[in-house]
Amino acid sequence: MVRFTSKRPILLQGHERSLTQVKYNAEGDLLFSCSKDDTVNAWYSHNGERLGTYGGHNGTVWTLDVDYQTKFLVTGSADNMMKLWDVETGQCLYTWEFLTAVKRVAFSEDGELIVCVTEQRAVAQGAIRVFKINRHDGRIQDPEPISLFHPIGTKATLASFGWDSKHIITGHESGKVAIFDAKTGEELRANEKAHHEPVTDLQLAPDRSYFVTSSxxxxxxxxxxxxxAVLKTYTTETPLNSAAIAPLRPYVLLGGGQDAMSVTTTSLRQGKFETRFWHKVFEEEVGRVRGHFGPINTIAVHPDGRSYSSGGEDGFVRVHFFDVSYFKARPYGDLEAEE
Structure with missing residues (x-):
């Protein structure tokens, strides 16, 4: 196993509490971050300069997503609100309000729909909603979803549109993953034992034909x-909070660490606060990158595969740029076909 070296990372200090999600836009020139404070930030990904802040939530911002045109940003928060923003101006265009916290939001590939997962509490069932977005005037939106359904049994914590906008893939507290019809809410397929504990992240490959989950x-x-169907399994010795698929190279990136309550009783090394690189095909760990002083909560890989960002319990976002060793590494020999 190698310690992948990267050029000196950029440390982004724009949050006062632990990170909950980081996300690149489609072009990769911008990076968005949200945290357990009520702030959402946008950064230039190449130099870490802060482009702006989206202020308006009154609690932990759990989740965000940006559409394919980098026109709209959607955020979900513990204040029971989902907000639609104009990326360029930072203006909040529309707010949907629910009875419970918004745990996950995601745009469809064409930017026409948003899927939203709300928390299960005594006052309301956990729900998945699909909203049709007015892309011509972001300030005029339908307050009612075009689809609303309640997954039966274990509650959903994550959701994303699948290989098309007609299907939603979900991750659940029990470890289950499932596919739902986005229009009818019918559960089409489920893997009840995809994981044995809560699913903590779900990210699709660029072509959406497969996806990675962490637990x-x-x-x-x-x-x-x-x-x-489970294609590959990557087993570690620490709870995982995030997983991402790397373009260009056959790797998945994993991040996690002991829960925050246990951090004070352990050393940095024991805490396993490293981004871990696993070979996507051979299911073996091939490298690690250190940096955070607490569990890694969220990982996103740049669309061009030449850098990645991680957000930690320590309140920092670290942007890492891979050097030549990452692209030239051949942990299993030269995989290129010979002429």
Whole structure:
């Protein structure tokens, strides 16, 4: 196993509390971050300069997503609100309000729809809603979803549109992953034992044909988007909070660490606060990158595959740029076909 070296990372200091999600836009020139404070930030990904702040939530911002044109940003918060923003001006265009916290939001690939997961509490069932977005005037939106359904049994904590806008892939507290019809809410397929503990992250490959999940059960798994078949398993010795698929190279990136309550009783090394690189095909760990002083909560890889960002319990976002060693590394020999 190698310690992948990267050029000196850029440290982004724009949050006062632990990070909850980081996300690149489609072009990769911007990076968005949200945290357990009520702030959402936008950064230039190449130099870490802060472009702006989206202020308006009154609690932990759990989740965000940006559409394919970098026109709209959507955020979900513990203040029970989902907000639509104009990326360029920072103006809040529209606010949807619910009875419970918004745990996950995601745009469809064409930017026409938003899927939203709300928390299960005594006052309301956990729900998945799909909203049709007015892209011509962001200030005029339908307050009612075009689809609303309540997953039966274990509550959903994550959701994303699948290989098309007609299907939603979900991750659940029990470790289950499932596919739902976005229009009818019918559960089309489920893998009840995809994980043994809560699913903590779900990210699709660029072509959406497969996706990776991470879990508190100390493993990450690669799944087929249409069948939910487990393709590969990456087993670690620490709970995982995030997993991402790297373009260009055959790697998945995993991040996690002991829960925050346990951090004060352990050393940095024991805490396993490293981004871990696993070979996507051979299911073996091939490298690590150190940096955070607490569990890694969220990882995103730049669309061009030449850098990645991680957000930690320590309140920092670290942007890492891979050097030549990352692209030239051949942990299993030269995989290029000979002429």
């Amino acid at each position: 508190k059960d100390k493993s990450a798994r690669l799944h087929d988007s249409r069948t939910l």
